[in-house]
Amino acid sequence: MSEQIKKFMYINRRAPYGTIYAWESLEVVLIGAAFDQDVSLAFMDDGVFQLVKGQDTADVEMKNFSPTYKALGDYDVTKLYVEKESLEERGLTLDDLMPLTYEDEDDDWAEKDSIRLVSRAEMADIMDEQDVFFSF
Amino acid sequence: MATLHTVNKSPFEKSSLDSCLAYVKDGSSVLMYEDAIYGAIKGTAYADKVAAKGNVNFFVLGADLKARGVSEDKVTDGIEIVDYAKFVALAAENDNVQAWV
Numbered sequence: 001m002s003e004q005i006k007k008f009m010y011i012n013r014r015a016p017y018g019t020i021y022a023w024e025s026l027e028v029v030l031i032g033a034a035f036d037q038d039v040s041l042a043f044m045d046d047g048v049f050q051l052v053k054g055q056d057t058a059d060v061e062m063k064n065f066s067p068t069y070k071a072l073g074d075y076d077v078t079k080l081y082v083e084k085e086s087l088e089e090r091g092l093t094l095d096d097l098m099p100l101t102y103e104d105e106d107d108d109w110a111e112k113d114s115i116r117l118v119s120r121a122e123m124a125d126i127m128d129e130q131d132v133f134f135s136f
Numbered sequence: 137m138a139t140l141h142t143v144n145k146s147p148f149e150k151s152s153l154d155s156c157l158a159y160v161k162d163g164s165s166v167l168m169y170e171d172a173i174y175g176a177i178k179g180t181a182y183a184d185k186v187a188a189k190g191n192v193n194f195f196v197l198g199a200d201l202k203a204r205g206v207s208e209d210k211v212t213d214g215i216e217i218v219d220y221a222k223f224v225a226l227a228a229e230n231d232n233v234q235a236w237v
Binding site for chain 1 (some may be wrong): 199
């Protein structure tokens with residue numbers, strides 16, 4: 001069987017909790033991680049709210065799935081592109097997001113940031129390079 | 137007549153909050169909850185839209201802010217943070233409740 005690696009991009013455009021999209025995306029990313037593809041995650045529009053730090057869902061009696069984003073690095077999901085314009089329109093900066101890191105096996109397991117802040121134009125270029133999209 | 141308007145969708149994704157603000161009368165109230173709490177964040181276009189409605193009472197549900205990691209100091213001035221009991225009290229105090237779903 002041919003082992004062609006494709007570029008997969010998961011596009012996250014919804015806020016967490018109000019709808020199931022964010023959680024479903026995370027589930028599919030974790031399942032897809034088993035297939036050894038070149039995975040990227042895009043966080044744009046309301047999707048940037050998924051990564052906001054300090055989420056505490058105790059009072060709304062829902063599961064807080066935000067800690068799961070911290071496990072993505074262990075599944076070799078290390079490219080989380082966050083769009084700068086989407087953050088700014090929502091009164092957010094990079095400091096409002098959870099610190100997410102991974103250990104780079106090609107660089108003596110150095111700890112590196114998974115979140116890559118990109119402009120809308122850069123995001124368009126990254127999208128232009130993909131083979132497959134999963135939209136949430 | 138005083139009406140409690142409730143909004144539960146993100147204003148960045150749906151026009152519910154904009155529609156609500158276009159119809160709300162002076163002396164009435166707007167409560168943002170679930171994903172609508174994102175409309176209560178300081179420094180956005182919605183902070184200005186709320187400020188422009190000086191004679192409308194604005195409320196945001198604290199539990200939904202907390203769930204989404206939006207700290208109270210990020211809430212636009214003039215929006216009161218309330219709990220579920222106050223949500224019920226507002227519904228009872230007003231003559232009517234209008235949901236912008």
